[in-house]
Amino acid sequence: MADVARLAKVSLSTVSRVINRRAVVNKATLARVESAIQELGYQPNAFARGLMLRRSEILGLVLPDLHGEFYSEIIRGANSQARELGYSLIISSTRDGNDSQSLLTGTRLRSLLDGVAIMVSEMTDRVQTLLADSPIPYVLLDDDIEGTPHDSVVIDQHQGAMAMMRHLVVHCDVRRVIFVGGLATNFDTSARLEAYRQVLREKGMTVGPDDIHFLNYEYDTAFDLGLQRARDWAGACVFAANDEMAAGIIAAALASGLAVPQDLAVVGFDDTRISRMVRPALTTVRVPMFDLGAKAVGLLCQRIAEPARQPTQICLHPELVVRESCGCKGRAPEPT
Amino acid sequence: MADVARLAKVSLSTVSRVINRRAVVNKATLARVESAIQELGYQPNAFARGLMLRRSEILGLVLPDLHGEFYSEIIRGANSQARELGYSLIISSTRDGNDSQSLLTGTRLRSLLDGVAIMVSEMTDRVQTLLADSPIPYVLLDDDIEGTPHDSVVIDQHQGAMAMMRHLVVHCDVRRVIFVGGLATNFDTSARLEAYRQVLREKGMTVGPDDIHFLNYEYDTAFDLGLQRARDWAGACVFAANDEMAAGIIAAALASGLAVPQDLAVVGFDDTRISRMVRPALTTVRVPMFDLGAKAVGLLCQRIAEPARQPTQICLHPELVVRESCGCKGRAPEPT
């Protein structure tokens, strides 16, 4: 920067003014300085800059995992919105032990970030404490904690699961529904399970002792479970808590000689790209993943700009997507 | 930091020494300082730190796109390795116009990053220039440029495509192969196309005028193409340049009344999770995506640690994965 100043025959402050376009600078000097910057290929030092400005224009995004289409879309949305607003995004998952550490507990990066968007699969006390005394703004994704005021973007899981369950029970005329969730402690799994129970109760249907399973959202484990249970499930419908598990169960059912959806209906959740690639195409619930990421970043940036503003909660609504795997196609008119 | 020093009744330098564990510090004072840090919840300022140390422990990862399983796995690998080595990762795609700008051309972040791993779908002059005078170390992923010395991690695309083509022509006894690639200018598409041509030439097979198609690696466009061409393709095998397109073509074939693989064989590339979820399961070429990301970050970190070292190229080898979609199952013994 000193070099630039010397070449343009101005002082450091003028160079700074040109870079930041803050104050009015004489047309001629401005041109001189800019050409000097060009010539020297000068790039301001982000550290020194951050030291004064106290911001890095970098955001953190903490996810439970980075695997799969679901998180991939959240990342895409978050990244897209971040760029839009002039920020960069650092990504981290809580999966690998030491990983989220650096973003949540870790001392190194925290002060570098202007804010952080966090999604945890289960809200432990430890995480709550961590968040409670976070030195930087944060926004929660699809999760909520009582007490502490904070911004969040949530998905109306209950509504989505209700829509699916009602579709199955009312429209597809399913007599038995098997619930295959993620971990029982997961926020979304429990919200969906509740909807499952509620609808069955409304319709006077019973929940069999083996009708509820908790897995890990992965294809393979769902496939294994499907292989074990397929015969027992014949005639029922499996409500899987994501599309990957639904795909695994369909594969297992087919491998067991069951026709899908004739012998066993299977539905998913999320509406990732997988749902259209699987045969039969999945009936599922579209979750606006891209939006989830984008809105979270948007909210975060608003708070950064205005730290004292009211905590806001944005609620995103899922939408039932009827394809083939629920078995109602051709059996009755399309649901509206 | 001044507060910590005051509370612990030591000087700033001692606090710094405790934090960095560089010099030997008296046991008693060390304890005092540490408890003071605890009590005040002190966190060092990363900007000031970076200003002195001239490193941020942040790496950049630039990808052509963030969509889909393929890039998702690269990110996962890169992120995992970065964490392992004490770095964080900023992600960016060249898809959204203004996006990569901030990492490649953009002035803001560049000086914050300790290095950057870059994957471009086509190596333009502009990118070359950008890289040539990059102020920070970079490593290229699955791409190469002449002239400029640099680190890179490449996939032996040619070998992988050769293995697949030989399998199709020799083992599956396919008489006609249709090539469905990404953009013609893509690095990997052209490498695979070359292998396609080479094997057909070796076997004295001809390439029909409509046997080569260039799409965009996406399911939908492949599906559309499949719908148009399915009848013309009957009896042949489609060699798609990624699993998503293969899935799209299978779906189109089925929709057109063709049985896969009996009436039309279809094979993919990458071995993303999709390849096992599709029916028939895809014969494909496994590309070590996770490793690609991880190795790139590893290489980058080595260069950061030792800027003057010899440029290194790591070559990763793909592997043929035979499943059902090529149609050779049951027709002959497994290939070795």
Place this chain on the structure above:
DNA sequence: TTGTAGGCGTTATCAT
């Protein structure tokens, strides 16, 4: 409109 000087929070260099 432009220049001068002080400070941001840390680490490094030198004394002690």
Place this chain on the structure above:
DNA sequence: ATGATAACGCCTACAA
């Protein structure tokens, strides 16, 4: 083993 002090590169009053 510890402390004082000078950088690091930039921004921002304030003065000219």
